[in-house]
Amino acid sequence: MVTFRGKYIIFALLASVGLTGCGLKHWLGEAPPPTRIVSKDDANSQSGPGGDCASWDKIYEGTEEESSATFECYAAKEPDVWKKIRGARPGELTEREISLLIHNGIISFDGGEAGKQLWTRRFVAIKHLLGFGPTITKERVDRWISWFRAHRSAIRNSYKKLVPFENVNAFSYGDMQVALGTAASFLRELEWKKSSTELYPLLRDAFAITDKQTLTGLEPGVRVVRNFLGFICPLQSESTHLQTAEIADCFDNALDHFKPSARWVEFMINDKSSILDKEAGRIKASIEVAEPLVDRWFSQPHMNAIDTRLWLEFAKAMGAHPPDNFIDSLQLINKVDHGSDKYAIRPVVMNRVFALITQYESLMLDAIPQFSRAYRTHQCQNGKATSWKDCILKDFSVREKSQTIDMVLRVKNPRHGIEAVPLDGSVMSAIAFFDAAAEQMIQIFDENKDGVISVNVSTGQDEIVTFITSSIETYQSVDRYISNLGKRLNGAALDMLHDDQGAVTLSPQWNLSAFARLVASSHDVLVERTETQRNIFEKVLSNVSNTFPTGSVILDRPAITAILTTLTSLPHYRQYALEEILGGKDAAKEAMNGDFMITREVYRAHIGDMLKRNFPRTYQRCNEFGFDKSCFIAFDEIIPSPDETRKYISQSDLDLATITAIGMEGVFDNCGKKKDGTLSYSILDGRDELDCGFNKMKEVGSRLIDSGIVQVAPQTKALADMILNVINSTTVTRPLGKVALIRGSKSMPFLNLPLFWAFGKKATIGSSYGLLSDIIASDRVKDAKRSAR
C-alpha cells in the first residue's frame, strides 16, 4: 500500500526522528525570544505625557475656548494620575516616594546621578514653596486645580497683555487689578510664613542655584526683599519673615488705594505713543490726584525703613561691587527726610521720589505729543523709527511748542554726537529725568533758596559731587546686580564684572568724581540758558562773587541737568570714537571693557576720524584752519598717558577729548550768534562774540587749572595765566587776546592788531584749537608749520 517513493520519504522521517532522539539539542532548541518589554515608544503611543490634550502653552497663548479646553483636558487627567501612581497611602505621595521615582529613573532627567539629586531636591523645594507640607496630597492638588480653574482666564488675559509680542492693547488699571489680584490670590493660596533662613534652602533647591556667589547672596537677598516689601507695604510679621497672606493683602489694598489715580498708573506702565495734548492734560490731572494718595500710603504704620546695610551686604555678597562710600553717600538722604539717615531710609522719602516722578512725567507729557506727532506723520530724521522713543526729531522748531524739548536742546547740543546721543524720545526722556532730578537737588541743597547750589570742584570732597557720583555708581551697581541676578537665575554665564563697563570710567588718572568736577567746571559752556535763566544766574553770581571760594562753581538747574546729561553721554561718545579708532563695533564694545590700552600712534592716526564722527563741525573748522597745527596737537596733548614714555593711552581717557570738544563747541554756540563755529566782533548781549568766547574760555581754563583738575607744568601754567588773565585784564590788552584767538597763535599779537581792526576776521573752533595747541605745545606747532611749508 505504500509506494516505493513513499518508502524513501518514510525512511527520511525515521532518520529525522532518530537524529532528534539522539539529542541534537542545538537544532531543537534555539535561544528563546527576548523577554517582552513595553518600550517607551509603545508606552507613549498608548498614553503620552498629555495624551489627547493640546500643548500646555495653549492655556495661556490660545483663544479663550482653546485655553479652557486645554486646561480642563489636563485637569480631567488628575484623578487618573492618582490612580496611576500609587504610594503607600491612597491619594498621597511622600518625599520618600518622590525620591524613589526620581532615583530609579522613572521620572528621568539629564545629568546622571547628580541630576537626580538636584531634581529630587528641586521637587521637594517646590512642593514646600507651593505650601504642600511634607506630603503631596490629592486634596491639596485638587485645591490648586480649583484655584487655577478660577484664575485661568485672568492669567491668560494678563499674559496676553504683558507679553510684548502679544501686547496689542494698552495695559489698563483694570488689567493690573486682575493681574495683581491673581498674584495676591496665589500668595494667599501659598499660605506660608517663612524666615530667610528657611527660605534659603528652598529657593536654592527650587531654582537649582549652584553659583557660589549667588548662593552667598541668596539669604541676604531674601532679607532685602523682605526689607523692600516692608518699605512699600505695611507688614506686621517679624522683619526676618515673609508671610504670603499679608503681602497679598498689601497688593489688594494698594490696588484699591491708587484706583483714583488709575490714569497716571496707566501712563507709567504703557507705551506712550498714543499720547497727544488732550490726553496729556488728563494725565496731569490724575498725577495731582495721586499726590495725596502717595503721601497717605507711605505714611501708614507698620512700614519699615530701608536698611541700607542689608542692601550693602547683599550687593557685596552678589559681587555687585557697590561703591566703597555707598553708605556714607546716603547720608545726604537726611537732607530729604530728617528722620532718615545713611543707615535707614524711611518710607516717607517716597514722597520726594514721587515729586521727582511727578516732575519728570510733567516734562514728558509736555514733549511726548511732539515726538508722537513726528512719528505718526513720518517727520523723524530716521525713517525707520519704530516708535516715538527712537524717533529723532527733524524739525527743532517744535521747541516753541514744548518747553521740555526747548530745555533738552539747551542742555544737549544737537550739533555733535548725532549718532552717539541722537535727540530721540529716549534721550529726551533721560534728559527730562535729569532735569527733574536737578530740580529736586536744588530743593534739597539750596539752603539760601536762591535757586542755585555751589559745588567745590577743587578737592573732590564736595557733597553734591559725591552725591552725583555715588548715585551714578550705585545705579550702575544695582543695575549690574539685577542683570547678573537674572542671568544667574536663568543659568546663563555671567559676564565678567568690570568697574568701568559701559559707564563713566575709572581710569588710573581719573575717577568719576574728577569727571564730575571737570564737567561741573565746564557747566557754563554746556548749557545754553534762556535770557531769563541767564539774568537770574548772573544776578546770583554777582551777589556771591565776593565770598565765593576759589575752585568752586555755582550751578543752577539747567547746569545740573547739563552736567548729568554730559556725564552719562560720555560712554556713548567713547564707543563711537573707539569704533573709528579700532575699526568696528565689536572691537569697540570689547574695548569698552576693562583697561584697554591704545598706542598713541594709533590714536593719533584716528583723531580726525574720531572728530569727524562725533564732532563734524570741529573737524571741519580745524581742517579750514589747518588740522595738523590745531586739533591734531590739541587732542593729542590733552590725553594723558599712564606711561612715562607716552606710548599708550587708556581708552577711558578718550572722555577727556569728548569733554574738551563739547566744551569748545559750547563756547562758540553760547557766544556766537550764527552758531556756525565762528566768533566775530558782532555785538551779542552787550559784548562782542570774541569777548564772550575769550572770557568763557578763560574762566573755564582758569578754573580747571586752579582746581588742579587739569595739571600743567609750572612754565605752561605761568604762560597760561599771562594769556588768560593779563591779556584779559584791560580793555587795551583784551584785543590782543582776540587777535590770538582769531589767528590761532599766541605769537606777535601786536603786529596783527591792524588786521583785526581792518578786516574784522573771525575766530573759529579751528583757530581756538590752534591757540590752545600753541599754548600747551608751541614746539610741535612750529614743527607743524615748518612741515606745512
Add this chain to the structure above:
Amino acid sequence: MTQRSILYFILASMGLSSPLFAAVFQSSTSFQGEQYAADEKGTSRIDLNFSLTSSPDAQDPDHTSKAYSLPARELHFYSFYETGTGGDHSFDLDRTVLRLTVANPDNVQGHLWIGRTHPLIEATQGTSPTYLDAIGTNWAQNQSDALNPRVVGWVGVGGHIEDSNHAFSLTTAFSPLFLPSFGPRLQLSENEAANGSRFSRLPPQYVEQGDATLPLRYKINTGAIRNIVLQPQAFVSAGYSNADMRFDVLDWTAPNPSPDIDTDFALVTHTSGAVESDSADVMIEARPKFRRQHFTGFRYEANGIFGKPLIAGTYEWFRKEYTASVQSTPIEYLSVGALNRWVPSASKPTSSATITPSLSDGLVWAELRASFYHDRIIPSFHVEKHLATANLGHMLRPKIIYAASSNLNIYAYAQVMRGQDRSYFGDWRSLGSAAMGVNWQW
C-alpha cells in the same frame, strides 16, 4: 467555576448514575518520557482518555439505516499530566451528549440532543471541526496541549432534522453556558513575575518608564464569573448533501473564546522597611472582555472529486473579519491545507510588545502519514508554517508508531519550532523536544 465543577454539573444533568452509558467503553493510557532542549532534566507525561458510547445508535435502533452514525449517548474524557515545573495538565470532559430521535424514519428524520457537543458534529453526522479550519479556529478550544489544540463543543441543547433522502438538513443549537478557550497554564500575580507552563504565552514582563525598566505585575479582574459563563450562544445551519459532496451554511453567535484584554496600569511604590529596599513596579489591571461575535460561514466538502477538498469560510460581522481554510488529500498519505484570517488594519494592535500572534495568520500545513508492515509501523510527518511577514515561523513534528500488539503501541516523536521574535512558533522556538512513549488501549 472550575473545570471540575463544570464536569460534575454536566454529569449530573445527564443522569450518569443511570445505566445509559454501560454499552461500549473504550480507554487508552499513554506514558511517555520527554526531553525539552532547554531543560536540564527530562520530564514525563501521562495521558488518560476514555469514552463511553452507546450501542446500538439512538437514531437507528435496528441498524436498518446507515445514514445516521451518531450514537445515542456519548461521553469522552481527555486528560494528561506533565511533570516538571514547565509541565501542564488538562482534565476535560468534552463530548458528553444524549441524543433522542424525534422523527419518523420514513419521512423526516432528526434528533434532539442535550449535553456537550459541537453543533457541527450534529449537523454533519460526526465531522468534527479542527483547529486548522476556518470554523474550528474561531471556536472555543482546549489549548492546554499547545501544539495539539482541540476544538470543544457547547454545553446545551439542539436539534437536527433531515429530509427522508438525507439531502437537506437543518440544525440548530442553543447553549446558555459559555466556556472560553483554555490555554496553557498561566499564573499572573500582583506580587510576583508572571509565570506558567512552558507553552504559556507570557504577557510583557517589563515596561520602560523614563530611564527605568520596571517589572510588570498583573491583576486579573474578571468581574463576576457568572457574567462570563452565563452568556447564551446560538447556532443554526442548513445543509445539502449527496453521495459526492456536502455543503453547509452556518450562522452562530457566541462570545469571543479568546478575550480582548482591557488594561489599566498604575505605578506602585514600595517604601516600607529600609530605604535601600525601596522599589517600584507597574501594576497592570487586566479586564478580559469576551465580546460577542456573530459568524456566518460555509463548509463545502467534496469527497467525490480528486483531492477530496474541504473548503470553509467565515465572516465575523462586528469586527468584519474573514477567515478561510482549504484542505485536501491529493494522495493517500498526504494531506495539505491552508488557513488565513483577514483582519481590518484598524483592529490591529499598535504595540509590538502586546501583539498576540495568531495561528490563523497565513498558515499552511501538510501531513505525511503512512503505514506498512501490516499496519504495525505508522510513520508520520506534520509541518505547519506561517507565511505572513510578521508571523514567519514553522513547526515540524516527525512521529513514528510501532503497534506491538492490538492493544499496545510504542511511539516516538520530535517537535521543532522555529520563527522570528513574536511570531506564533517563534515564541516557542526554544521548546523543541523529543519524546518516546507507550500507549495501552483496552
